[in-house]
Amino acid sequence: xxxxxxxxxxxxxxxxxxxxxxxxxxxxxxxxxxxxxxxxxxxxxxxxxxxxxxxxxxxxxxxxxxxxxxxxxxxxxxxxxxxxxxxxxxxxxxxxxxxxxxxxxxxxxxxxxxxxxxxxxxxxxxxxxxxxxxxxxxxxxxxxxxxxxxxxxxxxxxxxxxxxxxxxxxxxxxxxxxxxxxxxxxxxxxxxxxxxxxxxxxxxxxxxxxxxxxxxxxxxxxxxxxxxxxxxxxxxxxxxxxxxxxxxxxxxxxxxxxxxxxxxxxxxxxxxxxxxxxxxxxxxxxx
Amino acid sequence: xxxxxxxxxxxxxxxxxxxxxxxxxxxxxxxxxxxxxxxxxxxxxxxxxxxxxxxxxxxxxxxxxxxxxxxxxxxxxxxxxxxxxxxxxxxxxxxxxxxxxxxxxxxxxxxxxxxxxxxxxxxxxxxxxxxxxxxxxxxxxxxxxxxxxxxxxxxxxxxxxxxxxxxxxxxxxxxxxxxxxxxxxxxxxxxxxxxxxxxxxxxxxxxxxxxxxxxxxxxxxxxxxxxxxxxxxxxxxxxxxxxxxxxxxxxxxxxxxxxxxxxxxxxxxxxxxxxxxxxxxxxxxxxxxxxxxxxxxxxxxxxxxxxx
Numbered sequence: 204x205x206x207x208x209x210x211x212x213x214x215x216x217x218x219x220x221x222x223x224x225x226x227x228x229x230x231x232x233x234x235x236x237x238x239x240x241x242x243x244x245x246x247x248x249x250x251x252x253x254x255x256x257x258x259x260x261x262x263x264x265x266x267x268x269x270x271x272x273x274x275x276x277x278x279x280x281x282x283x284x285x286x287x288x289x290x291x292x293x294x295x296x297x298x299x300x301x302x303x304x305x306x307x308x309x310x311x312x313x314x315x316x317x318x319x320x321x322x323x324x325x326x327x328x329x330x331x332x333x334x335x336x337x338x339x340x341x342x343x344x345x346x347x348x349x350x351x352x353x354x355x356x357x358x359x360x361x362x363x364x365x366x367x368x369x370x371x372x373x374x375x376x377x378x379x380x381x382x383x384x385x386x387x388x389x390x391x392x393x394x395x396x397x398x399x400x401x402x403x404x405x406x407x408x409x410x411x412x413x414x415x416x417x418x419x420x421x422x423x424x425x426x427x428x429x430x431x432x433x434x435x436x437x438x439x440x441x442x443x444x445x446x447x448x449x450x451x452x453x454x455x456x457x458x459x460x461x462x463x464x465x466x467x468x469x470x471x472x473x474x475x476x477x478x479x480x481x482x483x484x485x486x487x488x489x490x
Numbered sequence: 491x492x493x494x495x496x497x498x499x500x501x502x503x504x505x506x507x508x509x510x511x512x513x514x515x516x517x518x519x520x521x522x523x524x525x526x527x528x529x530x531x532x533x534x535x536x537x538x539x540x541x542x543x544x545x546x547x548x549x550x551x552x553x554x555x556x557x558x559x560x561x562x563x564x565x566x567x568x569x570x571x572x573x574x575x576x577x578x579x580x581x582x583x584x585x586x587x588x589x590x591x592x593x594x595x596x597x598x599x600x601x602x603x604x605x606x607x608x609x610x611x612x613x614x615x616x617x618x619x620x621x622x623x624x625x626x627x628x629x630x631x632x633x634x635x636x637x638x639x640x641x642x643x644x645x646x647x648x649x650x651x652x653x654x655x656x657x658x659x660x661x662x663x664x665x666x667x668x669x670x671x672x673x674x675x676x677x678x679x680x681x682x683x684x685x686x687x688x689x690x691x692x693x694x695x696x697x698x699x700x701x702x703x704x705x706x707x708x709x710x711x712x713x714x715x716x717x718x719x720x721x722x723x724x725x726x727x728x729x730x731x732x733x734x735x736x737x738x739x740x741x742x743x744x745x746x747x748x749x750x751x752x753x754x755x756x757x758x759x760x761x762x763x764x765x766x767x768x769x770x771x772x773x774x775x776x777x778x779x780x781x782x783x784x785x786x787x788x789x790x791x792x793x794x795x796x797x798x
Contacts, residue, residue, distance in 0.1 A: 234601060234604075282775075286778075294600065297600065297601055299782070301604055302547070302730075302734070302774055302777070302778045303774070303775060303779075305771070305774050306771045306774030306778060307771065307775070309727070309767050309771025310772060311771070313765055313766075313767040313768020313769070316764065317765070317768070320764075418767070421608070422612070424608075425605070425608060428605045428608075429605075432605070461620055461624070463616050463619060464620055466609060466612060466613050467617050470609065474594055477594045477595060478594055
């Protein structure tokens with residue numbers, strides 16, 4: 204039961220991060236390997252404002268999200284758009300965007316190490332909290348609830364508004380979206396920026412209950428990628444379910460075997476998915 | 491066989507002989523730089539063997555290299571097996587790993603391959619540390635041999651030369667021809683009846699073998715080995731940068747990239763030891779935006795302009 208509750212709480216925050224990456228890869232078609240660094244940047248902001256001004260991470264998140272939106276929009280327009288224009292085909296774009304986002308990821312890690320080279324340790328709402336007969340830290344629960352609110356809002360926005368529908372249309376088929384009069388470059392930039400904002404918001408939440416440091420981003424990129432592929436590229440519901448699953452498995456492995464093996468367990472899941480359902484848990488087999 | 495092919499291999503042989511004299515004319519600091527450069531030449535050429543024709547960015551270098559170094563250390567430290575036996579055995583473990591990774595990902599699109607190799611070194615490091623802490627007990631391993639820097643340099647030179655020769659032979663074989671078609675258009679390759687997945691996996695296994703062998707040979711240089719040292723994700727990225735800087739369309743491209751980059755990197759590591767990650771990122775960005783085809787691309791563009 205302990206494992207179930209903690210696993211689901213952890214999975215909830217993973218879901219947010221994976222949804223952010225899914226918007227960037229599934230819609231804007233940019234494999235963003237700097238996603239984890241965006242997350243750590245959000246965490247750094249939360250840590251910094253909490254230790255200097257005692258600002259609640261939830262408030263920080265509300266400030267960080269718009270900033271990350273603008274920042275990611277600029278990154279897309281200035282750095283990634285030229286690559287999209289230059290690429291002759293999808294494969295070329297994939298290689299270029301992977302290399303460019305690697306560059307950004309390392310540059311960001313370098314900058315963050317320069318700002319704060321140690322662990323982002325702070326204590327926010329680290330009180331015991333009783334839920335379903337299990338005691339968990341209150342900060343985990345708060346993070347989960349906030350992640351849930353953002354996630355549900357995002358899914359509703361995607362499904363029931365005009366811009367949200369346009370985003371989904373681009374995700375399904377870029378060429379066809381152009382034909383029905385969708386401004387694909389604009390929607391791609393919007394999705395990339397939105398994805399970055401969601402990821403950074405997830406970072407501020409995660410930092411309340413996991414101690415991060417400047418160079419840990421790549422682990423989160425890895426996990427988010429595994430979740431996105433497991434859930435199906437472009438499929439938000441799939442991402443949420445896959446994230447909860449990963450949260451559960453990681454918590455189970457960490458409690459029952461060894462905390463050092465969480466990445467190994469994530470890899471085993473990944474291997475299984477690649478071997479048996481490469482189209483994702485809910486995806487249709489390509490014809 | 492065309493004349494230019496023989497000219498290329500002749501030139502390469504001349505360079506190898508020339509390079510063999512390096513330890514005789516220098517020692518100390520510059521020899522240690524030469525060993526590092528030779529290590530990267532072997533690694534980057536092995537990387538290009540697979541990633542050049544397929545355009546798949548492999549980040550598995552750190553994992554293969556680590557397997558080589560770590561197994562040698564375990565064998566010699568814990569089981570008293572000789573260096574040479576381990577050198578013969580260890581690379582085949584990497585070949586098995588390459589086969590598993592390749593079989594799982596190379597049937598699918600290239601993106602899965604990149605993602606899978608991204609965390610591979612880190613994952614294996616975690617696994618190895620766990621096994622060591624829970625079942626084996628010891629943490630540090632020693633690789634004590636009589637090799638000098640010059641011996642290591644010569645061994646690396648031989649590996650680099652063999653990798654180059656194999657690459658040269660593959661380019662002229664059925665496998666190389668198949669890879670060229672796959673690289674240009676995988677759909678066409680499939681229609682021609684090429685087993686694209688098998689061809690890619692085979693090539694990836696060759697890369698894995700030689701990368702691990704470099705890890706084996708370099709292990710005596712560290713003499714003290716622990717998982718955090720040999721399973722280094724940074725190594726994978728450095729190799730990618732050097733190969734891209736040189737250019738991956740030609741087998742000799744990486745060599746052109748390694749030498750200047752090793753020197754620059756050495757300077758950066760000494761002058762700004764805390765900012766290496768930042769400069770690593772900057773190098774990636776500079777290459778992607780300004781020299782997307784590497785030095786080889788630049789040279790060939792200039793040559794074309796002169797002709798046209």
